Amino acid sequence: MPDSAVNPQLNADGELHHLLSLDGLPRAIIERILLTADSFISVGSREVKSVPLLRGRSVFNLFFENSTRTRTTFEIAAKRLSADVFNLNIAASSATKGESLLDTINNLTAMQADLFVVRHSQGGAPHLIASHVAPHVHVINAGDGRHAHPTQGLLDIYTIRHYKRAFDALSVAVVGDILHSRVARSDLHALRAVGVPDVRAVGPLTLLPDGLESLGVRVFTSLEQGIRDADVVIMLRLQSERMNGALLPSASEYFRKYGLTPEALRAAKPDCIVMHPGPMNRGVEIDSRVADGAHSVILPQVTFGIAVRMAVLSIAASSARFQ
Amino acid sequence: MPDSAVNPQLNADGELHHLLSLDGLPRAIIERILLTADSFISVGSREVKSVPLLRGRSVFNLFFENSTRTRTTFEIAAKRLSADVFNLNIAASSATKGESLLDTINNLTAMQADLFVVRHSQGGAPHLIASHVAPHVHVINAGDGRHAHPTQGLLDIYTIRHYKRAFDALSVAVVGDILHSRVARSDLHALRAVGVPDVRAVGPLTLLPDGLESLGVRVFTSLEQGIRDADVVIMLRLQSERMNGALLPSASEYFRKYGLTPEALRAAKPDCIVMHPGPMNRGVEIDSRVADGAHSVILPQVTFGIAVRMAVLSIAASSARFQ
Amino acid sequence: MPDSAVNPQLNADGELHHLLSLDGLPRAIIERILLTADSFISVGSREVKSVPLLRGRSVFNLFFENSTRTRTTFEIAAKRLSADVFNLNIAASSATKGESLLDTINNLTAMQADLFVVRHSQGGAPHLIASHVAPHVHVINAGDGRHAHPTQGLLDIYTIRHYKRAFDALSVAVVGDILHSRVARSDLHALRAVGVPDVRAVGPLTLLPDGLESLGVRVFTSLEQGIRDADVVIMLRLQSERMNGALLPSASEYFRKYGLTPEALRAAKPDCIVMHPGPMNRGVEIDSRVADGAHSVILPQVTFGIAVRMAVLSIAASSARFQ
Numbered sequence: 001m002p003d004s005a006v007n008p009q010l011n012a013d014g015e016l017h018h019l020l021s022l023d024g025l026p027r028a029i030i031e032r033i034l035l036t037a038d039s040f041i042s043v044g045s046r047e048v049k050s051v052p053l054l055r056g057r058s059v060f061n062l063f064f065e066n067s068t069r070t071r072t073t074f075e076i077a078a079k080r081l082s083a084d085v086f087n088l089n090i091a092a093s094s095a096t097k098g099e100s101l102l103d104t105i106n107n108l109t110a111m112q113a114d115l116f117v118v119r120h121s122q123g124g125a126p127h128l129i130a131s132h133v134a135p136h137v138h139v140i141n142a143g144d145g146r147h148a149h150p151t152q153g154l155l156d157i158y159t160i161r162h163y164k165r166a167f168d169a170l171s172v173a174v175v176g177d178i179l180h181s182r183v184a185r186s187d188l189h190a191l192r193a194v195g196v197p198d199v200r201a202v203g204p205l206t207l208l209p210d211g212l213e214s215l216g217v218r219v220f221t222s223l224e225q226g227i228r229d230a231d232v233v234i235m236l237r238l239q240s241e242r243m244n245g246a247l248l249p250s251a252s253e254y255f256r257k258y259g260l261t262p263e264a265l266r267a268a269k270p271d272c273i274v275m276h277p278g279p280m281n282r283g284v285e286i287d288s289r290v291a292d293g294a295h296s297v298i299l300p301q302v303t304f305g306i307a308v309r310m311a312v313l314s315i316a317a318s319s320a321r322f323q
Numbered sequence: 324m325p326d327s328a329v330n331p332q333l334n335a336d337g338e339l340h341h342l343l344s345l346d347g348l349p350r351a352i353i354e355r356i357l358l359t360a361d362s363f364i365s366v367g368s369r370e371v372k373s374v375p376l377l378r379g380r381s382v383f384n385l386f387f388e389n390s391t392r393t394r395t396t397f398e399i400a401a402k403r404l405s406a407d408v409f410n411l412n413i414a415a416s417s418a419t420k421g422e423s424l425l426d427t428i429n430n431l432t433a434m435q436a437d438l439f440v441v442r443h444s445q446g447g448a449p450h451l452i453a454s455h456v457a458p459h460v461h462v463i464n465a466g467d468g469r470h471a472h473p474t475q476g477l478l479d480i481y482t483i484r485h486y487k488r489a490f491d492a493l494s495v496a497v498v499g500d501i502l503h504s505r506v507a508r509s510d511l512h513a514l515r516a517v518g519v520p521d522v523r524a525v526g527p528l529t530l531l532p533d534g535l536e537s538l539g540v541r542v543f544t545s546l547e548q549g550i551r552d553a554d555v556v557i558m559l560r561l562q563s564e565r566m567n568g569a570l571l572p573s574a575s576e577y578f579r580k581y582g583l584t585p586e587a588l589r590a591a592k593p594d595c596i597v598m599h600p601g602p603m604n605r606g607v608e609i610d611s612r613v614a615d616g617a618h619s620v621i622l623p624q625v626t627f628g629i630a631v632r633m634a635v636l637s638i639a640a641s642s643a644r645f646q
Numbered sequence: 647m648p649d650s651a652v653n654p655q656l657n658a659d660g661e662l663h664h665l666l667s668l669d670g671l672p673r674a675i676i677e678r679i680l681l682t683a684d685s686f687i688s689v690g691s692r693e694v695k696s697v698p699l700l701r702g703r704s705v706f707n708l709f710f711e712n713s714t715r716t717r718t719t720f721e722i723a724a725k726r727l728s729a730d731v732f733n734l735n736i737a738a739s740s741a742t743k744g745e746s747l748l749d750t751i752n753n754l755t756a757m758q759a760d761l762f763v764v765r766h767s768q769g770g771a772p773h774l775i776a777s778h779v780a781p782h783v784h785v786i787n788a789g790d791g792r793h794a795h796p797t798q799g800l801l802d803i804y805t806i807r808h809y810k811r812a813f814d815a816l817s818v819a820v821v822g823d824i825l826h827s828r829v830a831r832s833d834l835h836a837l838r839a840v841g842v843p844d845v846r847a848v849g850p851l852t853l854l855p856d857g858l859e860s861l862g863v864r865v866f867t868s869l870e871q872g873i874r875d876a877d878v879v880i881m882l883r884l885q886s887e888r889m890n891g892a893l894l895p896s897a898s899e900y901f902r903k904y905g906l907t908p909e910a911l912r913a914a915k916p917d918c919i920v921m922h923p924g925p926m927n928r929g930v931e932i933d934s935r936v937a938d939g940a941h942s943v944i945l946p947q948v949t950f951g952i953a954v955r956m957a958v959l960s961i962a963a964s965s966a967r968f969q
Contacts, residue, residue, distance in 0.1 A: 407726075435690040
């Protein structure tokens with residue numbers, strides 16, 4: 001049975017055709033993405049920042065949910081690969097004309113799209129699109145609901161690998177609102193896939209989903225215990241809509257218990273790195289002294305994110321046709 | 324008397340300088356557009372989708388009325404011709420600063436624009452602009468009020484020619500809200516121009532304009548009679564603002580009488596094709612079984628539309644200066 | 647002491663690194679910008695309008711305040727230099743997610759930006775950004791609050807030099823709401839820097855700031871006296887929010903006293919030129935007969951503005967790194 005039967009992201013030869021989720025993505029593909037990203041790191045620091053790999057290809061940024069930052073990183077990645085990029089803010093367009101998602105996708109496909117980069121507020125929308133597009137079209141999930149944000153997961157492990165070299169002896173803690181975070185979900189899958197032996201989820205009980213243990217994740221409700229001797233601490237953004245909701249008392253109370261201060265960080269390893277997917281809420285989930293401090297690799301994450309997205313786009317686009 | 328005296332779209336040599344309307348456009352020019360589009364069809368299916376015909380030219384998409392879909396098709400067409408494309412959502416900008424349309428156009432012309440692609444909610448705005456721009460600037464109407472949508476008319480006859488080869492023995496029915504539709508108006512002019520002998524307009528009396536007979540169009544209020552033995556059925560989008568207005572009882576009543584179902588379609592020829600300019604209201608003017616069925620050429624219309632717009636842009640841009 | 651210690655726009659070699667304000671910008675740098683713009687004037691009128699000077703560089707248009715017109719001129723200038731251009735409407739994005747300005751800038755810098763073009767409603771924002779970015783990043787002020795609009799000032803003196811050749815015997819009047827105008831401020835600095843001997847500010851007392859005399863500017867409250875024998879009359883846009891405010895009686899009263907009519911213009915020199923930064927309020931600060939008349943060079947200003955912005959972008963980008 002070909003992999004594509006069990007994993008809709010792969011073609012019949014087991015190559016990456018779409019990137020929808022890191023759940024079940026073979027380690028060999030993840031490693032190929034990381035290696036390919038290595039080769040693109042230097043592109044961004046050259047004066048001429050482009051390579052002709054996707055010259056003449058059409059990349060459509062389909063953002064059904066607004067995200068200037070993520071959209072921009074994909075636009076940069078695609079343009080550095082010399083693709084033609086079309087930004088479509090769909091929320092503001094056909095959706096309001098009552099057209100169905102699949103009609104919109106069919107129409108854009110008929111405009112001879114090669115790649116769709118999809119951000120959607122509903123989990124599963126990129127899968128639905130991928131199951132529907134023509135065989136030569138590739139779908140990259142740029143974040144869907146609470147489900148997945150696979151390029152963020154990939155850039156996070158790329159960052160960890162950059163600073164820690166090997167994954168096989170690391171302790172990595174993901175801290176915050178695990179329950180609602182697609183970043184957390186993709187990080188946990190990525191960390192497991194590359195063989196990190198000690199993966200931890202840290203947060204208040206109300207923001208921890210069930211079933212983490214079955215993923216091999218250790219669960220902590222104490223920040224100090226959760227990051228003790230960690231090599232890597234990944235802080236999650238606390239969505240403002242949680243801050244005065246039923247699940248949390250208040251932002252300041254959250255900061256007191258889960259905000260990463262220099263004092264709290266002493267529990268982690270002395271050479272630990274601190275990551276954050278951005279945008280940060282300074283003084284809520286992270287103290288500015290940590291965000292701007294010596295352990296922070298938050299800005300390198302952004303730089304690596306461009307290279308990782310270039311890798312994903314170019315690898316998917318080069319896969320043979322789905323069969 | 325040169326053609327330009329009677330038709331502001333043509334230069335002194337009778338070449339296409341602006342594309343404002345299909346009304347009165349010589350058949351030779353329409354045929355040149357169709358032939359040129361043929362040569363661009365293959366471009367879209369190549370891996371490198373661009374040709375250098377408009378390299379270094381500046382195309383301004385001036386959308387005074389929002390239309391992500393149409394704007395995107397022109398953006399794709401212009402980029403595949405290697406033009407530099409600038410998207411200006413004018414509704415949100417100078418208009419609010421009280422600047423006049425002509426001052427806006429003068430300013431953009433002074434930025435050394437080569438082509439303006441204009442969408443405007445008021446009929447005649449592209450003509451006004453064309454009468455005002457510098458001689459080297461070309462204006463393409465991308466839909467103005469209820470007046471015209473000439474590239475849609477052209478892509479519709481391109482589609483018909485693709486599937487039916489010759490125009491001279493065809494019956495073509497345009498069905499729906501003829502009264503308010505710029506697509507219908509452009510289709511009727513295009514069908515007449517290329518010599519379709521039997522052109523029909525089908526819809527409720529309240530949505531049929533006067534004077535269709537003088538265009539050589541046969542008028543029907545019965546769907547069954549209107550599409551009987553038709554080779555081509557062009558369904559129009561029913562604007563949602565009509566659905567609960569004074570002109571129509573309701574969307575479901577409309578569907579019952581004018582919605583194109585497989586059963587209704589049996590009246591047309593067995594090898595008929597069904598077209599729709601999009602976005603579709605499934606279950607209002609068209610049944611999903613028809614939209615997705617064997618007769619539908621709705622998605623090929625979109626693909627052909629890119630090639631037709633590339634043809635229009637490149638032909639207009641290559642015309643000699645207006646005199 | 648290197649110039650950079652006193653002027654944050656210059657690098658240690660005294661070259662232009664950022665363009666933030668014309669206040670204190672050495673005349674030699676202004677003249678280099680004008681000369682470089684000369685070389686770009688021809689580019690815009692060629693069929694292929696691009697030069698490869700910024701090929702592969704990433705220019706970010708950061709518009710914290712909406713301005714389609716100014717954003718478009720910078721986008722055109724950057725694309726004609728073959729840069730990759732990314733338009734970020736920040737007002738609508740991260741700002742709403744509570745991220746700080748500097749976090750936004752840090753993030754964009756980490757995406758390997760080369761130039762930031764910044765428009766902000768608060769005076770000083772571009773300076774703050776310039777003081778914060780990595781040494782290889784250049785910041786161009788595209789208008790900040792009431793403070794400065796240096797590329798407008800530069801294109802205004804470029805326009806004057808084009809029509810009047812030398813600056814050293816000119817009388818130039820700036821007319822209107824001097825108090826709230828960043829254009830006025832940049833014009834006054836530019837005119838002084840290039841050695842215009844007679845610079846005048848004309849307007850109602852309530853719209854004239856204190857301290858103009860210390861800049862060497864002569865102040866007039868009478869339009870007739872203010873433009874008498876002027877070689878150049880620069881009209882400012884009257885912001886609509888002033889028109890029915892406490893500072894002015896009404897738009898029609900303003901027009902009666904300060905609107906530039908053909909009759910009023912007779913006070914100036916017969917070969918005077920009339921300028922306006924746009925968008926114009928016809929019938930408020932300027933009569934249409936003047937706006938469209940023989941003295942008006944308002945549209946050439948726009949054309950020159952592209953060349954001047956190309957000059958600024960390319961000169962800043964070629965400066966050695968800040969030390």
